[in-house]
Amino acid sequence: MSLKIALAQINFVVGNIAANLDHIVATAAYAKTELHADLVVFPELTITGYPAEDLLLRPDFIADANNALYQLADRISDIAIVVGYPETDGERLYNSAAVLHQGVILANYRKQALPNYGVFDEQRYFTAGQQPCVFEFNGQFIGLTICEDVWTGGIIAATQQAGAELVLTLNASPFNAGKIQQREAVICAQAKAANLPLVYVNQVGGQDELIFDGASFVVAADGSIAFRAAEFVEQTSVVEFIGKQPQLANCAPLYPAVASEYHALVLGIKDYVRKNGFKGALLGLSGGIDSALVLALAVDALGAGQVEAVLMPSRYTQDMSNEDAVLEAVALGVKYHSIAIEPAVHAFTQMLSEVFAGTAKDTTEENIQARCRGVILMAMSNKQGKLLLTTGNKSEMSVGYATLYGDMAGGFAPLKDVPKLLVYQLAHYRNSLSAVIPERVITRPPSAELAPDQIDADSLPPYDVLDPILERYVEQDMSAADIIAEGYRPEDVARAVKLVDRNEYKRRQSPPGIKISTRAFGRDRRYPITSGYRGL
């Protein structure tokens, strides 16, 4: 007995129910006419997109989503589809999947395992389902599960006991480096343990801080991968099952780690700009490595014609910074401007001379320079409707080596979750595709150029010391004592930990950025600003 199942790895806009509906209908039509599929599986919460956050608390939104399901049942006739939607029983809300076929709901399943950790808040919105769901289609008994269900022990087994010969999983599983390997390892082991084949369909696309990477796949009952869709792109493919056995189909290769992070960042920028209706992006290009990388990412995401770079030299800017910035802008073919900040810095210095009389120079004067750049960039963003990209990296965000309303001014922060050492790796990766970032930008010591002969190493431990400490403290929740026990110098650890703790207030006002690590600043790491815990 043959059953052709299509995996619809599609890119939604959260909340745009009408557009999502059209996308579902078009994809189902394609799966029917081009792929000759019998059944199409869509990602989790297909109709609303994921995560819809507090939109899910609104009765009008839930009513619209439920009406959309019935419209969809009417619009799909000659193929069966499995779609996710926020089901209401009038009182409680469920994260559900419905099987639609010939105008009726053939089966309905309520997600049992509701993740409420990391970036997930599902227990804020949903009530957990209590039972498995198995439906018969074309003579085959098919079980339904949703995302966290198949990471949780017991749910696949219960679905099997309910009679499933094959399990479908609707997912919205966000990317971080290594997540794809982890996901396949866990799910293949679960399938193998239950001796059941499994069809895993993931969403693709960027949604604020999250990237959904796609890489949907089919596992055979022996735990082997029979099919894998590509990462970071929309793709609708079909896999034929003969009885319980999926027939081998094309397995897209997986990107190496750094390449996958690069492509995640490109997709994140592209979707944030596109889904929010910006007319392109602009950024300040300093001649340093961070803005050099952001420019390359932006061009790869949007095309050179949609990106503008602004050089804003000061008296502390070295000639090589301007030269290298221009070299890259030319190499990438983007329009660039140069606006010296001295007149504004001078004006503020004069205006503040009376209130600052008798005080010593400190970071205040450095911040004024950074904020003058922020005013210029925001003015250009406002005038043109282009998204201002900030260029700060995760190491800087961690320790607060950034100026609020200065270099932190902007609508989106592509490198917010990229530590400095990874910035270098990503730059090397990009140059391996085509050399666009001047070599000197990569090799010179990093500097904010806000004071004479300043380099980052004056204020911070070197990044090859700082980054591993930050990873342990921020991502792994290790204590200072345990980090020191790994051989890091107590003064470096104390310094880093203190700076991370103190700068929560800055991070709270930073633009959203793209999560690529196991713990990103933002919804993934929720710290109080006011905190007396020192942990030293």
Next chain:
Amino acid sequence: MSLKIALAQINFVVGNIAANLDHIVATAAYAKTELHADLVVFPELTITGYPAEDLLLRPDFIADANNALYQLADRISDIAIVVGYPETDGERLYNSAAVLHQGVILANYRKQALPNYGVFDEQRYFTAGQQPCVFEFNGQFIGLTICEDVWTGGIIAATQQAGAELVLTLNASPFNAGKIQQREAVICAQAKAANLPLVYVNQVGGQDELIFDGASFVVAADGSIAFRAAEFVEQTSVVEFIGKQPQLANCAPLYPAVASEYHALVLGIKDYVRKNGFKGALLGLSGGIDSALVLALAVDALGAGQVEAVLMPSRYTQDMSNEDAVLEAVALGVKYHSIAIEPAVHAFTQMLSEVFAGTAKDTTEENIQARCRGVILMAMSNKQGKLLLTTGNKSEMSVGYATLYGDMAGGFAPLKDVPKLLVYQLAHYRNSLSAVIPERVITRPPSAELAPDQIDADSLPPYDVLDPILERYVEQDMSAADIIAEGYRPEDVARAVKLVDRNEYKRRQSPPGIKISTRAFGRDRRYPITSGYRGL
């Protein structure tokens, strides 16, 4: 049989375990020696403060908190205390209460109802307890509950069935207008239904966006209030129980609504400044009602000597604005400065003249003025270590009538959850105590003064129309259609809803503010920035 129970309504610093421990010990000593209490009840999660957010995910923090409990057991000998702490069994975490007496843990209770809505995320951290806890003390059977437990049907009844003759409740119940009345109504009804007396101890103080208002109370078994502590201040009081009957004690009166909101705001500013170690506060004083109110609040919170005001006139600033700003600064006795922004505005205009050549004036030029003010204020904040208070209100935050990095620049936003109409009421209330805000500030039409003869009503519906629409849309999750059905003009509703939806990106970068409504922007309302839902 007599039992004297002290209610320790105290103010913690989240995460400062050592300081909280000292505070508990000192309060217990006071309750023993001054109040002759037998037992002291402290608020929820006494040892760590509430909410500790993702600090609760750190093994070192949990180990420190659990060690602190054992230290506390050693330090308290001659009185029994009930304290809250994050209990670990090595794997799971519980929101627990322990009764300490003569060096041992007499009883331990795990919170059963874990709120995960609004500002609460307890299911992110804790596992729910499964059973009631009743302990015998001085011949009386006492049940333990924690906060949400006593709002949830069935838990008091189960505690009673387990033998409780009296229920203690440890709480961290955040303020919003009307919350005290709601809290007493619900809890008194629960006590009466179970025919049990109840001792309700609430935390007091500000923690980032939350205010805990205190107002701890004791309910008799007939549902009547036998004692109430004051709102918004630390207070340790004792109530004597003869058998099940609490003896009447002093009931602090409740503030009327507007007064309670005023005192909540004062406490919020005071605790944010104090707990974060700022050397006072400063703000831009425009001559408008918002900054006039923030100045009065700041002085009431910190004292005139800790507050500075900065006038920053432009060519569009009317003389009366400067005059009124000076009048208020003088009336309140605060230091003020006046720095005209024209030189910086002129510099930016020149610097941008080439890239802006041929474009029409728009809000870009208005934003430049606001951002010049932001640079000046942040420079003064950086130089002096004073907290910059923003002055925007909730109506503006809702519709985005504010400039990112301009008037939105600052560390704390006292009026972030105060709609414009309430700003007026609060100003009247403050002037009823002593006239400090010039009458003309209250009576003149509001204006941003960023363009010639500009008033808010040019860009927005009048506030007596806008505010009720915003309350329905933001706080009550009503649909546009339902708001229109209440009689609001479709064009006003459409305008307001569209502006709220579009400006999520601005709010995401706004400073924290003080929650006083049933739904504040921030952790209380979690919307996606990227959203295609229009709901119109």
